[in-house]
Amino acid sequence: MTGAVAVADAPLSAASRLMRLRRIDLIGALVTLATLLGAVVWAFPLYWGLVTTFKPETEIVQPGVQLWPRDFTFENYANVLTQTKIGLWYLNSLITSGAVTIIVVAMAASAGYAISQLQFPGRRFFWAMILASFMVPIPALIVNHFVLMSQFGWVNTLQGVVAPQLIAPVTVIIYKQFFDQMPKDFREAAKMDGANEFQLLFRIYLPMNWGVTTALAIITFIAAWNLFLWPFLAVSSEEKLNVAVGITQVHDAFGVQYGRDLAVAMLAALPVAVVYLLFQRRVTQAIMLSAGIKG
Amino acid sequence: MLKSKRAEYFAAAVLMAPFVVIYAVLFVYPTIKMVELSFTNAPLIGPGRWVGIDNYWRLATERLFPTALWNTIYFVILSALPSTLLALFVALGVNRLKGWTQSVVLAAFFLPYILPVSVVFRIWDWMFDHDFGIAQYLIAPLNGGQRLSVFRTVPLFMPMVALVTIWWLMGFNVLLFIAGLRNISTEIYEAARLDGATRWAQFKRITWPLIWPVTVLVLTIQLILQFKIFDQVYLFTQGGYRVDTTMVMVQYIYRQAFQLNKGGLAASASVVLFVLIAVMSVLQYQLLRVRAQR
Amino acid sequence: MSPHAAPHVELRRVTKRYGAFTAISDLSLTVDKGSFTALLGPSGCGKSTLLRMIAGLEPITAGQCFINGAEVTDVDPAKRRIAMVFQSYALYPHMTVRQNIAFSLSIAGASRKEQDARTQEVARILQLEDYLDRRPAELSGGQRQRVAIGRALVRKPEVFLFDEPLSNLDAKLRVQMRLELAKLHAALHSTMIYVTHDQTEAMTLADKIVVLDRGRVAQIGSPLELYNRPANKFVAAFIGSPSMNFFRVGLTAVEEKTASVALPGGRTARVGLGAPPAFAEATVDLGVRPEHLSLVDTHDAEAALSGRIGIVENLGNLTLLYVDTPAGQLIVEGPGDVGSKKGDLVGLKFSAANARLFGADGATL
Numbered sequence: 001m002t003g004a005v006a007v008a009d010a011p012l013s014a015a016s017r018l019m020r021l022r023r024i025d026l027i028g029a030l031v032t033l034a035t036l037l038g039a040v041v042w043a044f045p046l047y048w049g050l051v052t053t054f055k056p057e058t059e060i061v062q063p064g065v066q067l068w069p070r071d072f073t074f075e076n077y078a079n080v081l082t083q084t085k086i087g088l089w090y091l092n093s094l095i096t097s098g099a100v101t102i103i104v105v106a107m108a109a110s111a112g113y114a115i116s117q118l119q120f121p122g123r124r125f126f127w128a129m130i131l132a133s134f135m136v137p138i139p140a141l142i143v144n145h146f147v148l149m150s151q152f153g154w155v156n157t158l159q160g161v162v163a164p165q166l167i168a169p170v171t172v173i174i175y176k177q178f179f180d181q182m183p184k185d186f187r188e189a190a191k192m193d194g195a196n197e198f199q200l201l202f203r204i205y206l207p208m209n210w211g212v213t214t215a216l217a218i219i220t221f222i223a224a225w226n227l228f229l230w231p232f233l234a235v236s237s238e239e240k241l242n243v244a245v246g247i248t249q250v251h252d253a254f255g256v257q258y259g260r261d262l263a264v265a266m267l268a269a270l271p272v273a274v275v276y277l278l279f280q281r282r283v284t285q286a287i288m289l290s291a292g293i294k295g
Numbered sequence: 296m297l298k299s300k301r302a303e304y305f306a307a308a309v310l311m312a313p314f315v316v317i318y319a320v321l322f323v324y325p326t327i328k329m330v331e332l333s334f335t336n337a338p339l340i341g342p343g344r345w346v347g348i349d350n351y352w353r354l355a356t357e358r359l360f361p362t363a364l365w366n367t368i369y370f371v372i373l374s375a376l377p378s379t380l381l382a383l384f385v386a387l388g389v390n391r392l393k394g395w396t397q398s399v400v401l402a403a404f405f406l407p408y409i410l411p412v413s414v415v416f417r418i419w420d421w422m423f424d425h426d427f428g429i430a431q432y433l434i435a436p437l438n439g440g441q442r443l444s445v446f447r448t449v450p451l452f453m454p455m456v457a458l459v460t461i462w463w464l465m466g467f468n469v470l471l472f473i474a475g476l477r478n479i480s481t482e483i484y485e486a487a488r489l490d491g492a493t494r495w496a497q498f499k500r501i502t503w504p505l506i507w508p509v510t511v512l513v514l515t516i517q518l519i520l521q522f523k524i525f526d527q528v529y530l531f532t533q534g535g536y537r538v539d540t541t542m543v544m545v546q547y548i549y550r551q552a553f554q555l556n557k558g559g560l561a562a563s564a565s566v567v568l569f570v571l572i573a574v575m576s577v578l579q580y581q582l583l584r585v586r587a588q589r
Numbered sequence: 590m591s592p593h594a595a596p597h598v599e600l601r602r603v604t605k606r607y608g609a610f611t612a613i614s615d616l617s618l619t620v621d622k623g624s625f626t627a628l629l630g631p632s633g634c635g636k637s638t639l640l641r642m643i644a645g646l647e648p649i650t651a652g653q654c655f656i657n658g659a660e661v662t663d664v665d666p667a668k669r670r671i672a673m674v675f676q677s678y679a680l681y682p683h684m685t686v687r688q689n690i691a692f693s694l695s696i697a698g699a700s701r702k703e704q705d706a707r708t709q710e711v712a713r714i715l716q717l718e719d720y721l722d723r724r725p726a727e728l729s730g731g732q733r734q735r736v737a738i739g740r741a742l743v744r745k746p747e748v749f750l751f752d753e754p755l756s757n758l759d760a761k762l763r764v765q766m767r768l769e770l771a772k773l774h775a776a777l778h779s780t781m782i783y784v785t786h787d788q789t790e791a792m793t794l795a796d797k798i799v800v801l802d803r804g805r806v807a808q809i810g811s812p813l814e815l816y817n818r819p820a821n822k823f824v825a826a827f828i829g830s831p832s833m834n835f836f837r838v839g840l841t842a843v844e845e846k847t848a849s850v851a852l853p854g855g856r857t858a859r860v861g862l863g864a865p866p867a868f869a870e871a872t873v874d875l876g877v878r879p880e881h882l883s884l885v886d887t888h889d890a891e892a893a894l895s896g897r898i899g900i901v902e903n904l905g906n907l908t909l910l911y912v913d914t915p916a917g918q919l920i921v922e923g924p925g926d927v928g929s930k931k932g933d934l935v936g937l938k939f940s941a942a943n944a945r946l947f948g949a950d951g952a953t954l
Contacts, residue, residue, distance in 0.1 A: 027494055028391065035388030039403040045462065046406065048429060049418035061427050103313075111314035120307035126315070133322055135576030139523045139545045140569040143339070143552045143561045144325035144332065150340050166317050185679035188646050193693035193744070194667035197306035203692075207683040226411040228526045229545070233553060244411035248530065258421060265417035269410050276409045280402070283409070287467060288474055291516060299665055 053077065053263040060258050076263035080250075083260075085238055086267060089246035093271075096161045096231075096242060097224035104168045104220050105213060112175025113201045117187070127176075133169045139229060146233060160234045161242065165224055170290050171216055178209050211282070212289070218279050219286035222272050243268040329569070332562035339558040350563035359539060360564060363547040366453065370524050370543060373457035375517035381461065382468030383510060387502070389469065390476045401473070405466030412463070416530040419459045420446075446531045452541045456527050463527075464520075468513045475509035476502070515579040522572055525549065544568050596655075597622040597780045598643060598748055603652030605638055605804075612638045613804045615652075620748075620782060620797075625774050627795035628784045631827070634801040636784045640750050643782065644673050657747060672741030673750040676757065678733050680725040680740075686712075687721040690739045711739045714776075731762050738773070751783040755790060767793060788828055792816075800824050818863070822874060822951040831879050831909060835947075836916035838875045847941055848954075850875060854915035858893045859941040862954055873954065874947040879909065879922040881943035884929060885936045892936030894919070901931050912937065 052060055053076050055069040080086055114120070115127050145164040146155070154160030182205060190204050206213060225244065232245045241249065247264045276283050333350055337343020354360040389400055407415065422430045425444040434443050445451045479502065487497050525545035532538050542550070544564065552561035596619035605613040613635045620626045628636040641647040643654060645666035654662045661669050680689050688695075690711055691704040699707075712718045715735045725733055734754065741749055754770075755763045771794055774781055785791050791798050792812040800807040800815065800823070807827075808820040819825035825833050838850040838858075847859050850873070860875065887895040896914030903925070910921040912935060921937060929935060946954040 031388055032391055035385065035392065035400060038385060038388065039400040042407070042462065043403040045418050045422055046410075049421060052421065063427075065429060065432070107313045107317060110310040114307045114310040118303050118307040118310075120304050120311075123307075126311065129318070133318070135573050135580070136322070136326070137519075137523050137568060137572040139525060140548075140565040140572070141322075141325050141329060142545075143548060143558060143565055144329045145321070146552070147328065147332075147340060147558070148321070148325055164321055167322050172314065183677060183679070185675045185677045186681065188644075188666075189673070189675055189679035189740075190681075190692070190696075191646070192644065192666045192671070192673050193740075194696045195692075197303065197310070199696060201310070204681060208681070210683070222409055226409070228412045233549070244413050247411075247417065248413045248533070258424070258427065262417055262421055265414040269414045272409050272411070273406065276406065277402075280398075284470060287470055291471055291512065 049262050050266055053259055053266055055259060057257060057259050076259040077267070079257075079260050080264045080267065084246075084250050084264060085241075086243070086246065086264060088239060089241050089243045090267075092158060092161075092240060092246075093225055093242040093244070096158050096165075097221050099158075099162045100165045100224040101217050101221045103162070103166055104171055105217050107166070108168060108171035108175050108216070109206060109213065110201070112172045113179055113197075113205055115172070116176045116179035117200075117205075118197065130169045130172050133167065134173070138164070138167065142229065142233060145230070149234060155234060156236050156240055158240060161231050161240075164230055164234075165227065168220065171220065174212065174216060174289050175209075178212050179205055182208065211285070214279070215282040215286035215289065218275060218282050219290065222275060222283070225272055326569075329562050329565055332559055333566045334563075335559045337558045338556045339552050339561070341558075343559055346559065350560050351567075353560060354563055354567065359542065360547060362539065363542045363544050363564075364567075366541060367522060367524060367543045370453055370457060370528070371518060371521045373454055374460045374521045374524075375514060377457070378461040378465045379468055379510060379514045379517055382465050382513065383472055383506070385465070386469050386472030386476060387498075390473055401469070404469050407463050408466035410463070412526040413530065415459060415463045416527065419462075420531070423455070449540055452531070456531055459531075460521070460524075460527055464517075468517065471513050472506065472509055475506050479505050511582055515575070515582060519572055519575050519579065522568075522575070596620065597624075597657060598782065599655040600639070600643070601653045601655065603639075603642060603654065604650045605635070605642060605647065606650045611804060613642070616804070616806060618799060618806065618809070620780060622780055623778045624797055625781045625783065625795050626797045626799060627791035628782065628799050628801060629788060629791040629827075630786065630801035630807075632786055633803075635804040636786075636801050637752055639801070640673075640752055640782060640784045643748075644671060644750050645669055646673075669748075670746050671748040671750055672744050672746035673752065674737045674741050674754045676753045678725075678737040678754075678757075680733055680736055682725055685722050685724055686717060686728070686736050686739075689725065689736055690717075690721075690743050692740065693744050707743050711743045714742065714773075715739050730758050731766060734758065734766055735769075738770075747780065749779055749781040751781065753784055753786070755785075756787075763790075770794060788830065792828075800827060818953075819945065820953055822876065822947040822953075825876050825945060825947070825953070829878055831920045831922070833876045833878050834882070834916075834919045835874050835876045836919070837872055838946075839872050848946060850946070852893055852916065854894055856893055858939070858944070860944045860946050861941045862946065873949075875944055876947060877939045877944045879920040881939050882919065882921045882937050883939070884910070884921065884923060884927070885938050887934055887936040889936050889938065891938045893938050895934065895936045898929055898931055898933045898935060901929070910935075 051067065051069065054072050054074070055066070056071055056073050056075060059066065059069065059071055111126075111130075115123055115130075141164070149155050149160040149163065152160070152163075154163065186204055186208070187200060190200050195203065225242075227242075228244050231242045235241050235245070238246075238249065247261075247268045250261060250264050332343075334345060334347060335343035336346045336349070385404055389397060389404070392400055422428050423434075423445050425431070425442055430445075431442045434445065435441060443451075445455045483501055484497060487501060492500065523545060524543050528541060528543050528546055529549070532541055538546075545568070548561045548564045548568070551557045551564065598618075598620040600616060600618045602615050602617050603613060604611065604615055616639070618639075628639055630636045638647055642649050643656075645661065645664060649662055652662075653660055656669055656671065681692065684692065687708055690708045694704045694707060708721070709718070712721055715738060717732070717735055717739060720728060720732060720736075725736065728736065734757075737754070751770075755766050758766060767790060774794075783791070783794060796811060797809065798812055798815055799809050802823045808815060808824045810818075810820075815824055815828045819828060822835070826835070836853060838852055840848060841851050841857065842849040843862075846862055848862055849857055849859055851857055852875075885892045894914045894916055896912040896919070898910050899913045899918065900911040902909040902911075906925050908923045908925060908927040910923060910927065910929065912919050912921055914937065919937065923929070948954050
C-alpha cells in the first residue's frame with residue numbers, strides 16, 4: 001500500500017478544524033522543543049570534553065559543574081605537544097590515511113570503469129566477487145592479515161597498516177553505478193575524437209563524476225583516520241602508531257591527567273571534524289551512497 | 296573489429312589489475328588461509344598440525360566462546376534496535392525544522408559519528424569518571440548517594456557501552472531516515488491535513504508505510520555492524536578486571552591469537568564470525584531485493 | 590558542388606541484426622563527394638543505425654562500408670576521417686567551449702599553438718569567439734549546437750555525420766540553425782550525411798534524400814523527385830504536409846500513359862501512369878495531394894467527388910478543409926480566403942497529371 005490518505009469520519013466545521021489545527025501546532029511545538037533539547041543533550045558530552053581541555057588540572061578536579069573555564073588555559077595542549085609523540089602520530093595517520101584514500105579511489109575508479117564500460121572475459125565473475133566480498137566482515141580476517149603481513153615483513157610498518165585497508169568493494173560498486181548512468185553519447189563522441197579507454201576514464205568519466213570522487217575520498221579518509229583495530233594490532237612501537245590508537249597510549253604512559261588526556265583526544269578528532277564541517281554535503285552524500293540510497 | 300576488441304581487452308586488463316592483485320592477496324588468499332588454519336593447532340606465526348574439527352569442538356564446549364557469542368548478541372540487541380528507533384524519532388523531529396536550525400541540530404546529532412572510537416572512549420570515560428565525572432551527579436542519587444564506576448560494574452557494562460555506541464553512531468541512522476523522509480512529498484501531508492487526519496493518523500497511514508523500508512535497511516546495517524564490536528569493549532575494559540565476563544567475539548579472536556598465541560583456535564572463531572555475518576548479509580540482501588520488487 | 594563526383598561514402602549490401610531483429614537488411618547506398626544527403630524516415634526505420642554504421646559506432650553484421658574508395662568496415666571510428674554531431678550534442682560539461690572544441694586535437698597530441706589556432710578559426714566561422722571560455726551549461730541551445738558543430742569542424746573531416754541535430758531546439762531556432770547549416774555546407778563543400786525524421790529539414794537542406802522504411806531504402810532522389818514522382822505509397826505518404834489523400838478506386842480502362850478509374854460516388858476520372866501498364870488488379874489506390882485538390886461546384890462537370898466540409902482550419906496564408914466524401918475524409922488545401930465554411934456542400938477536382946495510382950504492393954503504377 002502506498003500513500004493511503006486518512007479520511008476523517010465526518011466533515012469538521014470550520015471552527016472545530018481551527019481548534020484542531022491549534023492543538024496540533026501545540027504538539028508540533030513540543031516535538032520541536034524535544035528535538036532541540038535532544039540536540040543539546042547529544043552535543044553536551046563533546047562540549048564537556050572540549051571545555052575541560054581548557055581548564056587547569058586543579059580546576060578540573062574541583063566539584064561542581066563549571067560550564068566555562070574560570071581560568072582559561074592552553075596548558076594542556078602545550079603539555080600534549082611537548083610530552084607526547086602526537087606530531088609523529090599525526091604524520092603517520094596522514095601518510096597511511098592518504099595512501100589508503102589514493103589507492104582505494106584510484107583502484108575503485110579503474111575497476112568500476114572496466115566493469116561498467118568494457119566487455120572482457122571474467123567481467124561477470126569479478127562483479128559477483130565484489131558483491132560477495134561486500135558481506136565479508138574484515139575483523140574476521142585480522143588473524144590471517146597479521147600472518148600475511150608478517151610473511152611480508154610488514155608488521156610494525158606503515159605499509160602493513162595500509163595494506164588490509166585496501167579492500168573496499170563498496171567504492172567499486174558506487175563507481176560502477178555512476179559510470180553505468182553516463183549517457184552513451186559522451187563515450188561515442190570521445191571515441192570518434194580518437195580517445196582510448198584510459199583517456200575516456202581520466203578525461204571524461206572521472207572529471208564528470210568529480211563530486212562522487214570527492215565524496216568517496218573524504219569518507220575513505222575519515223574511515224582510515226579513525227580505524228582502530230587493525231593499526232592497534234599491526235603496530236607495536238610508539239613511533240609507528242596512528243593518532244586514533246596513539247591517544248590511548250598517553251594514558252598508559254603517564255597515568256591519569258584528565259585535561260591532558262582529553263586534549264590529546266580533541267587533537268585526534270580535530271582533522272576529521274574540520275573535514276566534516278567543511279564538506280558536510282559530500283560526507284552526507286557518501287554515507288547515503290554507501291548505504292545504497294542515492295544521494 | 297578484432298584490433299579494437301584486443302585494445303579493449305588490454306585496457307580492461309590494465310584497469311582491473313590493481314584491483315585483482317589486491318583482492319587476491321589481501322582478501323581471497325587470507326580467507327582461504329583462515330579456513331585452513333582453523334583446522335590446525337598452529338600458533339599465530341608458524342606451522343601447525345592438522346587437528347580436524349577439534350578447534351570447533353573446543354569453541355562449542357569451553358565456557359569462554361559461548362560467553363563471547365552471547366555477549367555479542369546481547370550487545371547487538373542493546374545497541375542496534377534502540378539506535379534505530381531513536382534515530383527515527385530524532386529524524387522525524389529534525390525533519391520538522393527548517394534552514395540553519397536544521398543544519399545545526401543535524402550536525403549536533405551527526406558529529407559524534409565521524410570521531411575516532413578512542414576519542415569517544417576518552418569523552419565518556421571522563422563523563423563517567425568515578426571521582427570527577429559529571430555523570431556521577433545523576434548516578435549517585437540513583438545509587439543511594441554512592442558514586443559508581445559504571446564500566447567496572449559487570450551488569451551495567453554492556454548497557455553502558457551500548458549507550459556510548461548509540462551516542463557515537465546514531466547520526467548515521469538519522470541521516471538515512473532523513474533521506475527517506477525527504478522522499479515523501481509534502482503534498483501528501485497537506486492533503487491529509489485538509490482531510491482532517493490527526494497527527495497520529497498521518498504518521499500511521501503515511502509516514503510509517505513509506506519509511507519502514509528505510510527502517511529495515513537501517514536495522515540490518517546496524518545488526519551487521521554491531522556484530523563486529525571490539526573497539527569500545529576493549530577500550531572500556533582496558534586496565535580493568537574480569538575481562539572474560541564481558542568478552543565479545545572479536546575480542547575472543549584477539550585474545551586467542553595475539554595474547555595466547557593460538558592461531559588455529561582464533562581462526563576457527565573467525566570462521567564462525569564470518570559465517571554468522573555472511574548469513575545476516577544474505578538476509579539483508581534478500582530483504583532489500585524483496586523491497587525493490589514491491 | 591561538383592557534378593558527377595565519385596562516390597565518397599558507399600555502403601555495399603549491409604545488414605544489421607540485433608539478435609533476431611533485423612534493423613537494416615541488405616542495403617546499398619552511395620553518397621557523392623560534396624553532397625548533402627539526408628536519411629529520412631519515421632522513428633525505428635533504421636536511419637540512425639545506418640549513420641552509426643558509417644561512423645563505425647555500430648558493427649556491421651554483413652556487408653561492407655567504403656569511404657573515399659577504401660574499405661573501412663572494420664576501421665576504428667576515430668580513423669575514418671569523419672566527424673559526428675550527436676542529437677544530445679554530447680558536449681563535455683566539465684570543459685570550456687575551447688576545451689570541447691580542441692578535445693580531439695589534444696587527444697591527437699597537437700601542439701598547444703596548433704590547438705589554439707584551429708580552435709580560433711572554428712570559433713570565428715561559427716561566431717563562438719565570445720564564448721570560448723564558458724562551459725556548455727552557460728550557453729543557449731543554439732550556441733551549444735554550434736559548439737557541437739565546431740567540435741566536428743575542427744577535425745577537418747572528409748565526411749560530416751549529423752544525427753537529428755536540430756531536434757532539441759525550439760521551432761524558431763530550428764529554422765535559423767537550418768539556414769546556418771545550409772550556409773556551412775555551401776562554404777565548406779564537404780560531404781554531409783544528415784539523419785532526420787523531419788521532412789522539411791530534409792527537403793530544405795539536402796540535395797539527395799534517402800527515404801528509409803523498416804530497414805530498406807524506399808526511394809533515393811532529389812527533394813522534388815520524391816515530391817513529384819514518389820516510387821511508392823510509403824514515400825508518397827511520408828513526403829508532403831498535410832499528407833497525401835488515398836482512397837480505393839476501380840480500374841475501368843488502361844491506355845498507353847493514362848488510366849480511367851471509377852471513383853467512389855459514381856464518377857470517373859483519368860489518371861496519369863508512369864510506366865506502360867502491366868498489371869492485373871481491378872482495384873488500386875489513388876493518391877492525390879491536398880494542394881492538388883480544388884473546390885468546385887458540386888454539379889461542375891469536372892468535379893470528381895463531392896462532399897460536405899467537416900472541419901475548417903484557417904492557417905492564415907492557406908486553409909485546410911476536411912471534406913467528408915464517399916471516398917472517406919479528404920484534406921483539401923485552399924487559399925487563405927477560401928470563402929467556404931463548415932457544412933458547405935462542395936465538389937472536388939484534380940488533374941490527371943497530379944494524381945497517382947498505387948498497386949496492391951504499394952508501388953507506384
